[in-house]
Amino acid sequence: MALTGEIGRSIPNVLVRRDPGVNAAPVVFDIPRSGFTYPRDFQPDAQFVDVQRGVSMYVEELYGGAPAAGANWLFAEFPNSYIDANRHQLDIDPKLIDGEWPEPLKPTRKSELGIGLIHSVCRTGDLPLYSSKLAVEDVQHRLDAYYWPYHNELSDILKRHRAAKGVAYHVSCHSMASIGGHATIDHGSERSEFDIGDGNGKTCKPEFVELVVETLRGFGHQVTVNKHYAGAESIHKHADPANGIHSLQIEIKRGIYMDERKFIRSPRFAEIRGHLDQLAQAICAYAGR
Template identity: 25%
Template sequence: MQDWLTVHEGSAPLVIGLPHTGTDIPPEIEARLTSPWLARKDADWWVDRLYDFALDMGATLVRTGVSRSVIDVNRDPSGASLYPGMTTTGLCPTETFDGELLYRPDQQPDAAEIEQRRATWFDPYHAALRDQLDRLRTRGPVVLYDAHSIRSVVPRLFEGELPQFNIGDNDGATCAPELTQAVQAACVVSGDSLVVNGRFKGGWTTRHYGRPDAGLHAIQMELADRGYILDPVGPVSPQNWPSPYEPERAQAMRSHLRRVLTACIAFADSHR
């Protein structure tokens, strides 16, 4: 196993993907960036810590430590947009969510380098994810839960304030409706805002693996990170972002997410 790739194997019928919690950037790439802080700005900050309780539930976790600015393992490897006509970032992003340039002039990766990065990081991450799904699916249906977070306000990507819970199943294509309903019901208990298939309908991972007819149910959860860390109002800077992880602040969200993951496991168990 590569040192940037972490796999915790569990026995429950639940695999959690953590594609955007990494912040590692190889020195030879970092030297070409306009700012190392900008290149880490759009990480799903602390989501791996937020969900670490899932190990005690028997979930399998697959995580890459590599920054999404090096390669985004939740994008279509062909380069096709997941949201045609809408602003989004690519397989090897060249700008932040806010439109700031990541690379110095003439330092962006070319097609050959993008392919090399894909072979180095993208392909092994998905091979590990597939191995774990195949391992668990021999016993019956399995749920792939892709875990994400984002700042509550990113005007270039969406209007206004993002709902707290953003559930995506690509308009019902990637999992049974009963699973989406169960996850939604678990979120409703929190009293916080939620949406199903809103701005975020599920990234490449959810869309690629979700085959409910074959017993593989994939669903994405995009959290507005105000639910577990201090989310600054207005532009962020190295002085106020990322906000530190505070266990006390995150405690309520962890309770909500435990309820969500319990619903995922119960759904899979009920179909075995």
């Protein structure tokens, strides 16, 4: 099933945006952690197969029908192991940096686990990504050339919708391993099929969450809310529910649409894509009302 929509603004190797044709709704689906275009200056010491396990594979395809439903579709082409668009710009482990950062860093538990803004481990959590520290200039380049252009584009889309329609709905699209890995807070836990995050009630109105949960449960899926992931920077940076911008995060269990060991789509891929096409239609209809 092909991607739909007209190509909007794009920055080679950084982002691609697809826009709806007619019947546009104030909705954007952003895919910040599924990129697989590896910058030339990214030279990790870990093997490629281990680095690649950190990519939320095929998520951009699963939501590829969003523009046909009336939504914008925004895809970060760079891999999250290079710089993670779902982390705060200061969530950096100081031990990873060679030099003095120009302002105080704010490392979180994610950085301690090696999966902050700049990852220090592969997604398995037990393999180091680098054998030496990164220069301050290197990390700043990743922010200036990749991270900020992506977030600025997402911000612009949401602000335009808010100005034109008085409201904007934002869905941040992710996938999660079927079982929590070493570098996760829920290490060893079996995950639900879908986990919806709204920052524990902070990033959108409850009705938006209810719509997504009930639509997915209507297809027979096991859906939880704020259980495995309550939502990270992609929604917290852009949400402003008091002023009409509502953001939530959707995590899909990879095992329901792909073979996690072989990195290939499973026989259920088209079925799950169809469910997400219908979810996009439901969200756009809701936003239009």
